[in-house]
């Protein structure tokens with residue numbers, strides 16, 4: 734068994750364990766394999782091990798790596814990095830799901846791109862739960878209004894996404910994201926990365942975004 738296959742199985746086990754420990758009735762948790770900066774050869778190993786959801790930060794890198802992917806129709810591609818409005822059309826046409834809807838101008842650009850392309854990807858609104866100035870995202874108190882705005886644009890928003898500040902307890906941010914989603918009847922929560930996905934699942938994550946734990950040799954795993 735190669736390292737990547739080993740890691741993939743180990744992450745699946747850790748997901749199951751976290752689900753069993755969750756106090757929130759845990760449904761399906763989708764593992765998104767974050768493949769930014771990884772070689773196609775390694776992505777193929779992950780696919781062979783069973784992965785079907787892949788996440789990339791940049792539109793151009795994703796297109797380069799996945800456009801010719803032989804099994805393109807059996808995988809789902811997720812954009813998890815910040816999206817420039819001038820790339821919205823390309824992103825809407827290429828990705829099944831966009832996790833980084835973080836501002837009104839992007840909502841407008843996605844709405845236009847939907848009309849042009851006839852595609853309607855699933856969307857997550859990124860919430861800046863730590864209110865960090867350098868990070869994208871809607872402020873927690875402005876999220877309800879932004880959700881309403883997106884529905885007037887016919888956007889297919891199904892959930893919320895966050896990236897907690899490095900130096901704070903992620904659980905507080907996961908709890909806040911969950912609260913905002915519940916208040917606004919959104920069912921999906923994209924939260925949790927290599928270092929904190931078990932915590933995120935215990936707090937109700939439906940989508941986790943995991944890179945390092947899948948690709949790198951890790952003595953903890």
Ligand SMILES: *Cc1c(COP(=O)(O)O)cnc(C)c1O
Nearest residue numbers: 767813926927942943944945946
């Ligand atoms: C890179 C990245 C991840 C994966 O991070 P790891 O710590 O490598 O698991 C998840 N989400 C976003 C938005 C990222 O940019």
